[in-house]
Amino acid sequence: MADLGLDADGVTFPPAMTERQVASAALVRRDADAAGRRYERHESRRRDQARERRGAASEPVRPWVPGPLPPVRPVPPATNAGPVCEVCHRPLADALVPHGRHFLC
Ligand SMILES: [Zn+2]
Numbered sequence: 001m002a003d004l005g006l007d008a009d010g011v012t013f014p015p016a017m018t019e020r021q022v023a024s025a026a027l028v029r030r031d032a033d034a035a036g037r038r039y040e041r042h043e044s045r046r047r048d049q050a051r052e053r054r055g056a057a058s059e060p061v062r063p064w065v066p067g068p069l070p071p072v073r074p075v076p077p078a079t080n081a082g083p084v085c086e087v088c089h090r091p092l093a094d095a096l097v098p099h100g101r102h103f104l105c
Pocket residue numbers: 085086087088089090101102105
C-alpha cells in the first residue's frame with residue numbers, strides 16, 4: 001500500500017503491479033477463450049448427434065424380407081421298416097410315434 005500514489009486523477013499503481021495485473025488478466029482471458037472453444041466443440045458434437053438421431057428416426061422402416069432358405073439335405077432312405085415322420089420321412093423315435101412327426105417338422 002505504501003507503493004500506491006495519489007495524484008489529480010486518483011490512485012496511481014506502481015509499474016510492477018500494473019504488469020502483474022496485465023499478465024493475470026491475459027491468463028484469465030486465455031482460460032476463458034479455451035473454455036469457450038471447448039463449449040463450442042461440445043455443443044457442435046451435441047447438435048451433430050441430435051441431427052443424426054433425427055435422421056435415423058425419420059428414415060422409413062424397411063419391411064422385413066426373408067433371406068434364402070438353407071439347402072434341403074437329401075432325406076436318407078429309411079434303414080428299417082419302423083415309423084417315419086409324416087413330414088420329413090426320417091425315422092421317428094418311439095416317443096414321437098403318437099404325434100406322427102418330429103416336433104420341429
Ligand atoms: Zn420330421
